[in-house]
Each structure stands twice: as structure tokens, then as C-alpha cells.
Amino acid sequence: MNKNIKVIAFDADDTLWDNEIYFREAEHEFATLLEPYTHNRNIVEALFKTELQNLPIYGYGIKGFTLSMIETATELTHGDLPPALTKQILELGKSMLNRPVTVLEGVESVLQQLRQQDYKLMVATKGDLLDQQRKVQQSQLKSYFHHVEVMSDKKEDNYQLILHQHTIAAGEFLMIGNSLKSDVLPVLNIGGHAAHIPYSITWMHEHVDQLPVNPNFRSLKHISEVMDIMGLK
């Protein structure tokens, strides 16, 4: 890959550690809790719809997700929401915020090797500020990173701002992540480099049909392949 790359940014959720799987588990538990109180058989779809509606004001993250679960529950039960259920949903949200961090296999070794080669490493993630910082801390990966950026969204403008603030030229920047929509396409569009490493599951909202065709893009199967594309193996 391009020899000009100086800064390598990693998406966090589902790139450095497990995340989406916990949301799927929570959705499943939410549906199980709610089933006895609603005739709606598409509880998870209803939740997703509420989440999308609330995204412009809540943003990404577990707190907004919890509020959307409560809203969906009040709607699907048509005024018959048992108070105990509200409490269980609040607990479900808290258990997600307290969940230990499981770093994905191969991540630390790649970070170690890249740091030895003097690349500047960053975390570029979206979600709740405090929760993302907690996960970086708990992952014990923090010392590898020069900077941790929690973004309200991952659009072209958000990436432009990071490059500007850290005085990085787009051609010097490589973004690595599991979401084509959030980690790859906006970065390619502003002239940066991007590598896609799929996670086993993708949130519907992050789904993109086709891999981009762009000389600055690489599609990887595993994070260890980062060493190959950087010519370090």
C-alpha cells in the first residue's frame, strides 16, 4: 500500500473488540421480555425503526439505544407496559454499559508491530463518549494509541475535521474498520486510504451492498493482513 501513510486509525467496535453481538443479544432479550405483552411479532424491526427515528437527536450508543427500547416498549404495548418491564429494560441497558471488553484475536500483535514501525495510531469511533473511553481503557490497548477520537458520526466532514486538527494530509491517512459505510466510503471520498475487515455481523444501518473499486481501498479477511498491505510481512 501507499508508502505515504503515516497515521493509521482504527475503528473500535467490531474492529478492535466485540460489540454488535451484544446489541443483537440485547435486542433478542428485549423481544423476549416484550413478547407476552404485544401482538406485534416484529419487535426487533419496530425497535430498529424507533432507533433510526431517534438517531438525529440521540446519536449512536447504548444510552440512546436504551431510550429507544423504552419508547418501543411503550408503543407496542399500547398503554399496558408493566412497570417491572421498564425496570428490566433499564437494567438491560446498564448491563451493556458494564460489559467487559473482549479484544479481538490478533489485534494487539498488529498494534505492537505498527508502533514499532513508528506509525501514529489512532482510535476513531462513534458512540457514547464515556462508554467508548471506558472500553479503550478496559481493553488495555490505550498505550498504543496517540489519540482517541470519539465522533458523533463518521461522515466525510467528521473525518476532514480529524485530519485538519492533527495536520494530517488525506494521503497520509489509513482508516481500518468493519463498516464500509462509516469507516471506508467517507475516507476514500476525501482522498484517504481505507481497509475493510468484516465482522461476523453488521448492523442493518451500516449495511452497504458493494465493495468500492478504488486504488486506495483494500479488503481484508483478518486484522493480521494489515501487516501485509503495509509491506511489513
Place this chain on the structure above:
Amino acid sequence: MNKNIKVIAFDADDTLWDNEIYFREAEHEFATLLEPYTHNRNIVEALFKTELQNLPIYGYGIKGFTLSMIETATELTHGDLPPALTKQILELGKSMLNRPVTVLEGVESVLQQLRQQDYKLMVATKGDLLDQQRKVQQSQLKSYFHHVEVMSDKKEDNYQLILHQHTIAAGEFLMIGNSLKSDVLPVLNIGGHAAHIPYSITWMHEHVDQLPVNPNFRSLKHISEVMDIMGLK
């Protein structure tokens, strides 16, 4: 004040625009909603207690506040929370997130004059990432600021990180805000300068009894006095 100051950071909520007053209004509305369903006459105190308990996992901001309102409501009603009330609390939280921004009197003129003097200006605020960015945008003050930092907390470590990331020496940094606890004391403790401008009301959690005695500290009555302490008037 010290001639070495190059960077001036402003707290946002209750320093650049109204904020605490909206939380007080929401607390009042919450208590009014709940009163018919509980014997507890200290609804606002109960909410405050829940907020403090949840602070380590929710952090600051309206989303955590809304979740704490719902939790308090489920507790105070002992399993008799009317579902319609849950919906009203969700709406109350959303109305806070959609509230227009009211910039405080005198703010824009001070920012204008400081920028003309080539000071680097920053926003240093805590709370929900997306909500704080929305307010900066809506305030129409964004163009005055070189950088907007949304912090998960305002402790010494958090300030150290900002100084480090922007290569600012503590002695070059002046923080201006309404909270002695969050804007003044931690900054003085790391060797920076700080000016306190009280807002008409202070959240209990931010309360500090005594003004610090420190040559790097100034107590102001109004933001326009920033020009005096910087020797620009």
C-alpha cells in the same frame, strides 16, 4: 492577567448559553408529572440521588438524565408507574434535546474581540457529544473557535490531555466557566489560569463553597470583564 496566555477555553453550558435553567424546569415538570402517583414529597432529591448513582456509567448529559428520570419514576411509584407517564418523560427528555440555544448577553462581543487579538479560542465542555455539537452549531458561535472539545469529565487528567494534544503549556492556558469545581479548580491545580463567572443557578453536584486563593485565578461578574483581565480595555 498573565501575558503568556495564548489559548482561552470557554465552558459552554451556562457560560456561553443557558443550560441549567432547562434542567431545573425539567426537574420541576418531572415532579409535577409524578406527584399524583407517589407519596414521596422529595421527588427532585430522589432524582438527584439516582443521577449521582448513575453518573459513573451514564456520564453527563440529557440522555443519562432522561434514563435517570425513568428509573426514579419506576422506583417512586413502586410498580404502579402509568405507561403514559413513561412516554411523557421520554418526551420531556426529547424536548430538552430539541431546545433552541440562547447565547448569553455579551458573549459574542467578547469572542469577537479576543479573536481580533489573535488568541486561540476553544470550547471545553462536558455532556452528550452530539448534543453539545448541536448547541455549538446552533449558537452560531462556531466560527470563533479553533477547536471544540467535548469531555467525558472535567478533572485534572482531562485538562492535561487537552493541553498535551494541542501542545499548550499550562501557563499559556486560561479556562473561563461558571463551575468552580469543573472549570476552575482542576485547571488551577495543573498550573493553568482560570476565571469564574457565576451563572444565576448552580447544579448541586457542581457546588463548591469557597473561592480559591491563587494568583492565577480571577472572579468575574460578567463575561465582558474578560476584556479587563486580559488588559484589552
